[in-house]
Amino acid sequence: MLDRLQYVKQRFDEISDLIIQPDVIADQKRYVQLNQEYKTLKGLVDKREEYIRLTQNIAEANEIIADGSDAEMVEMAKMELDDAKERLPELEEEIKFMLIPKDPEDAKNVMVEVRAGTGGDEASIFAGDLYRMYTKYCESKGWRTSVVDMNEGTAGGFKEIIFEVTGEDVYGTLKFEAGVHRVQRVPQTETQGRVHTSAATVMVLPEAEEFDVQIDMNDVRIDYFCSSGPGGQSVNTTKSAVRMTHIPTGLVAQCQDEKSQHKNKDKALTVLRSRLYELELAKKQAEDATKRTSQVSSGDRSAKIRTYNYAQGRITDHRIGLSIFDLDGFMNGNIQKMIDELQLVANTEKLKESEVF
Known part of the structure; x- marks a missing residue:
């Protein structure tokens, strides 16, 4: 999933640069299309950041639990691990649906x-x-x-x-x-x-x-x-x-x-x-x-x-x-x-x- 999301991030960065270029702004059709794509990808980029943060939290919590030297830290890590593991499947489903190619007409009036x-x-x-x-x-x-x-x-x-x-x-x-x-x-x-x-x-x-x-x-x-x-x-x-x-x-x-x-x-x-x-x-x-x-x-x-x-x-x-x-x-x-x-x-x-x- 991260490979796919990395491609999304690269495309988002590319569009962020394009939509401020004078020749793109002058081309109304292209400018509108790129802005619509920008809005769509922005939501996915935000989800990507949450996904990375969540997987990092899981890894860190597992390390603290495996170390076991600080009982209070272990207890906090277990709580954080439970919350992260509960959220992760929900987030993966949300990302799957967001990765479905959108109908280009959907944004229209x-x-x-x-x-x-x-x-x-x-x-x-x-x-x-x-x-x-x-x-x-x-x-x-x-x-x-x-x-x-x-x-x-x-x-x-x-x-x-x-x-x-x-x-x-x-x-x-x-x-x-x-x-x-x-x-x-x-x-x-x-x-x-x-x-x-x-x-x-x-x-x-x-x-x-x-x-x-x-x-x-x-x-x-x-x-x-x-x-x-x-x-x-x-x-x-x-x-x-x-x-x-x-x-x-x-x-x-x-x-x-x-x-x-x-x-x-x-x-x-x-x-x-x-x-x-x-x-x-x-x-x-x-x-x-x-x-x-x-x-x-x-x-x-x-x-x-x-x-x-x-x-x-x-x-x-x-x-x-x-x-x-x-x-x-x-x-x-x-x-x-x-x-x-x-x-x-x-x-x-x-x-x-x-x-x-």
């Missing part, structure tokens, strides 16, 4: 799209519930959310809502939320008290930088139209809303959240770039899937991944068979436990495949 599926008005209300759940979770993480576009449901919630999330390691945290979410409950509009099943689809797109996806604006048709929905006097009076169509792929992105046409245009372009990036990413994931079958998929948007059962107060993730009986807390953004379990399963699968050890 995301565009989240929540769309009502089957279930009519109830599906729109559920889509609104999911949006509230995610925004509360993002708030607890210190991430910023910003609505890009929305289409409100007739009885509440949203037929569709797209929002941007910016923060640290956002895609790596939220990517397993992509898929079909199903709810089982008695709708507010139901007079007979019958349980209905509705669904909403969640898409999590890594936000692409300009250097990730080059868009030829000659391939993009731009339409301007009046905003709809809440917005005061400017609604239906100024053509501030923007719709972009990428002609070669047929992908469409629009934004009407801002009063400024220029800001809406920038946001729509960001969404379009992210969708094009996700298209390429999906191809890569499909190629990877032929090599291995992952239990926790982050790419199949048609897969039913989770059920929210209100009668039983239960949320079940079908990919890992985990049920959590705290539906109120979960819908209020307390979803970290589920995310941790999904990441653990995914990392365990990667660990089995990797040649790290």
Whole structure:
């Protein structure tokens, strides 16, 4: 393990020198990539130092115990040895997981799209519930959310809502939320008290930088139209809303959240770039899937991944068979436990495949 960690330390020192070089700072793409790698390796370097310190403590404690000339020192050495031996296996496991090659997209910000599926008005209300759940979770993480576009449901919630999330390691945290979410409950509009099943689809797109996806604006048709929905006097009076169509792929992105046409245009372009990036990413994931079958998929948007059962107060993730009986807390953004379990399963699968050890 120390040999592997020594390589990490050498690479960390190399990057520490590179990121202060003027030519690297001038190359935005390379500078961003090196900074992301620096942050990843910094955690491993810290663990390496703890590992070295721990193994040295064990060796010193064994020497004192073997010498046996000072009873008080021997007693202290035994206590230190017990603590170090208890910590060492935990530390080794932490290092193993940290040595798993990271997905380069994990550090990216995301565009989240929540769309009502089957279930009519109830599906729109559920889509609104999911949006509230995610925004509360993002708030607890210190991430910023910003609505890009929305289409409100007739009885509440949203037929569709797209929002941007910016923060640290956002895609790596939220990517397993992509898929079909199903709810089982008695709708507010139901007079007979019958349980209905509705669904909403969640898409999590890594936000692409300009250097990730080059868009030829000659391939993009731009339409301007009046905003709809809440917005005061400017609604239906100024053509501030923007719709972009990428002609070669047929992908469409629009934004009407801002009063400024220029800001809406920038946001729509960001969404379009992210969708094009996700298209390429999906191809890569499909190629990877032929090599291995992952239990926790982050790419199949048609897969039913989770059920929210209100009668039983239960949320079940079908990919890992985990049920959590705290539906109120979960819908209020307390979803970290589920995310941790999904990441653990995914990392365990990667660990089995990797040649790290």
